[in-house]
Amino acid sequence: MKMNPWTLSVLLLLAGPLGADPYHWYVEYLVPDSFCVVEGSTATIPCSFTHPKVHRGTGVVLPVNRVVWCRNHEYCLDPKANVFNVYDSRKVRADSRFLYLGDLVRNCTLKIIKTVKQDAATYRFRFRTNGEGYTGTKGVIVTVTDGDDVKVRSSVTDHVVKEGGQVTLTCTSNCSFHQLDVHWYRNGHALPETGPALHLSNLTNGDTGNYTCSLDSSGQNTSVPWSLVVLEDEYRFGWHLTVSVVLKVLWAVFLLLLAGLVFAKRSAPGPEHEIFYSEVVG
Ligand SMILES: *[C@@H]1O[C@H](CO)[C@@H](O)[C@H](O)[C@H]1NC(C)=O
């Protein structure tokens, strides 16, 4: 049976995703769907692409002749290209913070240096051959945070916890990408524990203090402090002790007064005694 190239390509497309498919168009962003960078730092979006090695109809090898990275546009196909395109191989701007580290064969890695808040967007890659183009529509959502949103959250609502109790503090931010590198501080001093959650159990007064977390080991971009007060049991015990001592003292005073009253009554010369005396004397 004789097949024309078109039929063959349709059959190949039906056969599913095949790396060896010579008609395959594909863009793969080698990062999570969404990731976050701290303002001022560098973001790299690793990316690779595949394009047909031959043209469906003519069988001619098609070199890629244009690559574009755009933001917030589904196909990077807007006439107002300058608004959406951050990189265009046809119009390279020397001063751009958007650097294309890729090539025209299979690597489409983009680097954004000195990220600013306005860089937060969905980034997509498009490439063209002479005949056709293809956009990786899935894109990558990049968020940029200044670190101001780093917060300590607690498993307890009250900042006062009883001695021996426990509390779990978690460090949250929009930059979840960085969460693995969380550092903890008590009163500004680094704690040995790292990671998004800090478990404090068997609390003692020594755990009282202001807790902060940061997203990098330099200690910059720390959260606002979360204060913990561990209420000592001794204090509670002391309070009970005071009450019982006061009660005992009151009881003792009462008994003394009673005894004094009885004694006074017995020793004081009453009218009956007078009679008695008078009788004796008389
Ligand atoms: C693409 O290029 C970048 C920069 O040269 C490199 O770091 C990366 O490993 C390359 N990726 C692939 C898939 O070749």
Ligand SMILES: *[C@@H]1O[C@H](CO)[C@@H](O)[C@H](O)[C@H]1NC(C)=O
């Ligand atoms: C971080 O998240 C808060 C709400 O959780 C939001 O108000 C703020 O705009 C976010 N910041 C960034 C940089 O996305």
Ligand SMILES: *[C@@H]1O[C@H](CO)[C@@H](O)[C@H](O)[C@H]1NC(C)=O
């Ligand atoms: C907490 O204290 C109890 C009793 O003092 C002890 O048995 C236990 O090992 C302690 N747990 C931790 C995590 O220190």
Ligand SMILES: *[C@@H]1O[C@H](CO)[C@@H](O)[C@H](O)[C@H]1NC(C)=O
């Ligand atoms: C924690 O912070 C509060 C308010 O900023 C401050 O009054 C307190 O002294 C701090 N506690 C410690 C142990 O540094």
Ligand SMILES: CC(=O)N[C@H]1CO[C@H](CO)[C@@H](O)[C@@H]1O
């Ligand atoms: C809010 C804050 O402290 N942001 C800082 C986070 O760290 C970067 C890099 O060091 C600084 O540029 C930000 O000012």
